[in-house]
Amino acid sequence: MGAWIAIGVALLVVGGIGGAISAANQWAARDALDPESAGPSGTRALVEVLRSHGVDIRIERSRTAAAAALADAPATLVLPDSPALSDDAVSELVDAAIDVVMIEPRSRTLGLLLPGSAAAGVATDAAVDPGCEVAEAERSGAVAPGALYTPGPDAVGCYGVDGGSGLLVQDDGDRRIAAVDGPALFTNEHLAENGNAALAANLMGRHPLVIWYVPTAADTDLADTDPSLGQLTPPWVSPVIVLLLVAGVAAGVWRGRRFGPLVAERLPVTVRASETTEGRARLYARANDPLHAADRLRIGTLRRLAALLGLGANAAAGDISDAAAGRLGLDRATVRGILIDDIPRSDVELVALSTRLRDLEDAVHAAVRPERSTR
Structure with a gap:
């Protein structure tokens, strides 16, 4: 009885440790670019800098709430990477904003909001000057851009390194869309470096209201996000599995043992152990x-x-x-x-x-x- 109790306690301890590790991983993922996180990968310091400049920051963790806030007043939308949203959902949010600052753009979002733009690698840690005519970048000074992007035909590239740009800006008159590597520039651990804080304030503080959207997996509008095993496998796999099962059953019937009553077999002769030993x-x-x-x-x-x-x-x-x-x-x-x-x-x-x-x-x-x- 004591052994079973010890095993149960050990299982509870292991389960508790596993749950703690899982929770820690979830919190670490949430902290990345989270405007309410004071951790190294959060962006709470940037939010406080913007508020000190008189900018109203509204943090929305629901796409519906973010769209409603954008419809209330002219605002800048801060948009992290949103893999759980469809292209239509992202476009709906962007269309309601005056300015959009993508702080973690991926290839899909770049192609959607900045047509013709694409990822172009990562720059070194050295700070570079803006090298463009975008006023917000010129006032900010040099930064170490992190990720690099190739500008599309309508976009302007700043902080150029090896043919790529650390900042893309596209201004069509009614809306400005910018793309920059937020994790390398705007997180709490990097905000005080070079002109990072100034660049963030200049890009996001053009209007008195900023809607900071924090995407979550629960906010997705995609259907059938978990394909079945049959959808992931080629069409010939299922017939082959059935054929193998049939072949296995046939082989079992062919080579299987015939069950029935035991038959006693009388040996022709019985040899004593001593005679076997002497024979050897x-x-x-x-x-x-x-x-x-x-x-x-x-x-x-x-x-x-x-x-x-x-x-x-x-x-x-x-x-x-x-x-x-x-x-x-x-x-x-x-x-x-x-x-x-x-x-x-x-x-x-x-x-x-x-x-x-x-x-x-x-x-x-x-x-x-x-x-x-x-x-």
Whole structure:
């Protein structure tokens, strides 16, 4: 009963540790670019900087609430990567905003909001100047851009490195859309570096209201996001599986055992164990193979010695030999020669070895069980 209780407690402890690790991972994922997180990967410091400049920040974790807030007043939409939203849902949010700042753009979002733009690698940690005519970037000064993007035909690239740009800005008159690597520039651990804070304030503070949308998996508008196994596998897989099952059943029927009542089979002759032993001895003698016979004698002696010395049935021959020598106080090499190493080359030597094996076994028996030493 105590063992089962211990097992149950151990399972509860392991489950608790696993749950804590899972929860920690979930919180770590939520902290990334979260405007309410004070952790290294959060963006709470940026929110406080914007508020100190008189910008009203509204944090929305629902797409519906974000769309409603954008419809109330002209605002800038801060848009992280939103893989759980369809293209139509992203476009609906963007169309309701005056400015859009993508702070973690992926290829899909770049192609949707900045046609012709694409990812172009990652820059080094060195700070670079804006190198463009975008006023917000010129006022911010140099930054280490992080991810790089190739600008589309209507976009302007700033902070150029190796043919890519760390900031893309597209202004069509009614709306400005910007793309920048937020994790490398706007998180709490990087905001104070170079001109990162100034660039964030200049891009997001163009209007008195900022709607910061925080996407979640529960906010998705996609249907059938979890395809079945049949949808993921090629069409020929299911017929092949059925064919293999049928082949397995057929093979089982073909080669399977026919069940029925047991049939007693009368053996033509019964051979006594002693006659079998004597027959093998004659074969060894006729083959002039004393070593094979010695091996059989030694195997029997080693098995009995292991039982006497409490070594178990799987003990190695060398371990049994050393244990017997230690028990009798004899030289290990001598005992090992009797049990393992000495090679009889004639019947006379085989008989002598048999005698020494018997004497060694008697001595161990007498040392281990002195009250039963007589045989």
